[in-house]
Amino acid sequence: MNSLGQSLVFYLRHSDEMNRLYWHPRVQDRSPDLTGLEGDQAELVEMLKAVGDAASRESARFLSDWGSRIEQYLGTIARNERVRTKGPPKDWGIRFRIWTRDGASNRFDVGLYVHSALAQAIGWIYCRKGLEAEVETLDALGRGPDAPWRPSSEVNEDQGVVLFARVDLLPKTTSELDHDRDPLVAKAAAPILSWTERQIVALTTLSRRR
């Protein structure tokens, strides 16, 4: 079993607190405000940083596993390139840009991010902005009773974004900190692994429609 990571599971279980005491101070380049928190403050600061940093690494490893899996498959039906992000957010989200194999410039983006407040990995696809684009994307992907595709409103995403995976990352029992990463990666990648080259063409076409 490849573990998702104890620190990441801990982070997701206490996301309101970890975001407030680790994430926001980190991205705002300031010290955490520990007012109201009981215990040795210096020790708490050290633990928060160690757990937060480890959780970020574990999240990055989970996303990278997912990226390798979809990159390998998409390479057979499309051209794809990883879009690199900078700074702390790079550990919590991964994005690929997809083109058809014929060299046309139209493209769309797919990605996966760890939504700490929901404790879920969320897979998304974006062709262009707007609710109309969402409907067209859903049509291109093929609707069906069991289709995983969902509109942006489900997680307050931006208009135009269509979700293709929402994978719960927390183990079932609240005391567990170990969780097998591989089935989670497989679940988040599965919808993409069913795409056809024809669907890739249809999705890239949507990016230019106005």
Next chain:
Amino acid sequence: MALDQSFLAGLRCAYASLRPRTGPDFVSALRQAFDSLPGCSGSDLARLGAALSSWRSRTIAEVNKRIKDIPPDDPLYCSISLFATLGYSRLETAHTRALAWLLDPKAEHGFGDALLRRLLVACQQGRNIEGLHVDVVKPERPIEGRRLDVFACGAAEVDGKMTPFVLVIEGKIDAEVGERQLLDYAQWVQENHGDREAILVFLTADGRASEEEDGKWHALSFADLVMILRDGMEELREMQGYHYLRYYLAGVLRDVCRWPIPLDKDKVNPHLLLEYLAKVKRPEKSA
């Protein structure tokens, strides 16, 4: 001319030494080093978990105590988002234009300089501003092919001394900051308003600091902005712009900060909610 064999062997050797050794041994050692990076033991995690859970319980108890002080017309209970009605709920220019209007003492809202004053105080570590003279507040001020989202200049009286200032706000909701954008803006301010105190605010959904600037910008999240503008809002209730401000704050909370507005207190981060509640002026108890 044939090259000397020993020279070629030496060249091969030197070239080989230049390439990084990335054989399986290196990769497995790297993995081992990566896995041994400092983390926390199971007992440390349990201790930290207990501290966080107990803090959360105390926060929730305090929220429950204070929530009854919220007036019914508070933005938390407002179901109207100013820009969602137009389909512009996360449009940066809509937000920054509205913000510029709210900060402008000469605008029709009737708040005078109240909101600008609060923002300046918040960005200057709570220094008390005794007097404020504002020359201009402008949205989308063009500068050399770009636009400053909000630009203001004037003078603030601090400790009995008038200090000229220039305020620039660069807002980002979904987009990333452009290459050198903040550096260029800071340089423009230095070149054109070098004699004034520069207050540069980088306003984003999560309050992140920009990776590409040199520490001159004050990182502010939209949630921080709400806290600043909400503080003492009760005093503005009779003013023309009160409901505009309500809809604006409700929209920022709902559409940018993703709070469940109208408030569902069990679904919002209790620590943030408590911070908000601290800005609510408690009704005075009757004798």
